[in-house]
Amino acid sequence: MTGEVVIFWVTAIFSVAGAVGMVISRKAVHSALWVAFTMINLAVLYFSLGGAFLGTTQIVVYTGAVMMLFLFVLMIVGVDSSDSLIETIKGQRIVGTIFAFAMGALLTSAITTTGFSAAAGVAGANEASGGNIEGLAQLIFGRYLLAFEVTSALLITAALGAMVLAHNERWTPRKTQAQLQRERTLAGHPTPMPSPGVLALHNSVDTPALLPDGSPSQESLPRIFKSVQHPDDSTNNEVTS
Amino acid sequence: MNPNNYLVLAGILFTIGAFGVLVRRNAIIVFMSVEMMLNAANLAFVAASHITGTLDGQAAAFFVMVVAAAEVVVGLAIIVVIFRTRRSASIDEASLLKY
Numbered sequence: 438m439t440g441e442v443v444i445f446w447v448t449a450i451f452s453v454a455g456a457v458g459m460v461i462s463r464k465a466v467h468s469a470l471w472v473a474f475t476m477i478n479l480a481v482l483y484f485s486l487g488g489a490f491l492g493t494t495q496i497v498v499y500t501g502a503v504m505m506l507f508l509f510v511l512m513i514v515g516v517d518s519s520d521s522l523i524e525t526i527k528g529q530r531i532v533g534t535i536f537a538f539a540m541g542a543l544l545t546s547a548i549t550t551t552g553f554s555a556a557a558g559v560a561g562a563n564e565a566s567g568g569n570i571e572g573l574a575q576l577i578f579g580r581y582l583l584a585f586e587v588t589s590a591l592l593i594t595a596a597l598g599a600m601v602l603a604h605n606e607r608w609t610p611r612k613t614q615a616q617l618q619r620e621r622t623l624a625g626h627p628t629p630m631p632s633p634g635v636l637a638l639h640n641s642v643d644t645p646a647l648l649p650d651g652s653p654s655q656e657s658l659p660r661i662f663k664s665v666q667h668p669d670d671s672t673n674n675e676v677t678s
Numbered sequence: 679m680n681p682n683n684y685l686v687l688a689g690i691l692f693t694i695g696a697f698g699v700l701v702r703r704n705a706i707i708v709f710m711s712v713e714m715m716l717n718a719a720n721l722a723f724v725a726a727s728h729i730t731g732t733l734d735g736q737a738a739a740f741f742v743m744v745v746a747a748a749e750v751v752v753g754l755a756i757i758v759v760i761f762r763t764r765r766s767a768s769i770d771e772a773s774l775l776k777y
Contacts, residue, residue, distance in 0.1 A: 441679055445679060445683060449683070449687045452687070452691065453687070453691065453694070456690075456691050456694040456695070456714055457694060459694075459698065459707070459710060460697055460698040460702065460711070462707075465704055465706050465707055468707050468710055469706075469710065472710050472713065475691075475717070476717060479717055479720070479721055482684075482724075486684070486724050486725065487727075487728065488727070488736050490736070490740075491724060491739055491743075494740065494743060495720075495743070498743055498747060499713075499717070499743075503746070503747060503750050506754060507706065507709075507710065507750075507754070510706065510754045510758060511706060513758055513761070514706065514757065514758070514761045514767045529700075529701075533697065533700030533701045534700075534701065536696075536700065537693055537694075537697035537700060538693070538697075540696060541689065541690060541693030544686075544690075544692065544693065545686050545690070548682055548685045548686050548689055549682055549686065552680075552681070552682035553682060553729050554680065556681035556728050556729045556731075557729065557731025558728060558731060559731060559733060562731055562732055562733050563733075566733075569733075569736075573733055573737055576733055576737040577737055577740065580734075580737075581737055581741070584741060585741075588741060588744050588745070591744070591748050592744065592747075592748055595749075595752050596751065598751075598752045598755065599751045599752055599754075599755040602752070602755035602756060602758075602759050603755050603758060
């Protein structure tokens, strides 16, 4: 057994396990961690296939940038958001499973019957151009220069699109400190609002503080969490009241 | 080692990604499954580079990575906007365009 074979089987088993873990995880955060695991394994595979540049890029771009972006969005959208179990299309789960397995069987059989028997290996190509990065640079800035330029336009468009989508236009002028203080005094609650999580089981911002009589205080929550009911609230109240 | 093994592994990863897209309802997990499919395609490209002995496959995989990064940025921005207005990350909720 050569080193390539060992690396292939280890990373193949790990990456398939990571992919399966991603699909069957209940929580989205666990899925994100499984995907990051799979991507690191694929990077190791790229290294063993002679793609040092691609392996590094895989780690930097995918596990570094893309998966962290996913985790940031998960923090915004809510870590607890799990799947609804209601099927909007009847039997979609079963049919989807059957189709996925059929496609897997089709791909596997097609590759194994019509595939290749020997590999040339990129070591020669890397040597000819003085290294993997140099060889890729000659291709990207030579034969694929037009595609590279179009890619830059795509990236700028994507960045602008994300900015436009995430941008919130302010329609009213920002209130001054004096205006805020006047409003607060006139509203009859001049002191700061109670902070969330006080005397409750958790001290996270989405847990309402408990009043002396044990009832949760909705005033203690930040505005965006007011409608959210924490899963532990019901038990929490029963214990204290 | 037979180079078909790499392609079969890419096919299996692609299948698992497609399964996730078909079965899961959380928009973010669906998106991660799409990423998995793109990674499987990348692996197939790098394996093709290994088989033919040229670097063209690796250049193609590099471009796929760039496109995937752009796609993630716009897709996650859309998910955040939908979550802001509808308070849900489920793909069944965003059916307004149907009517």
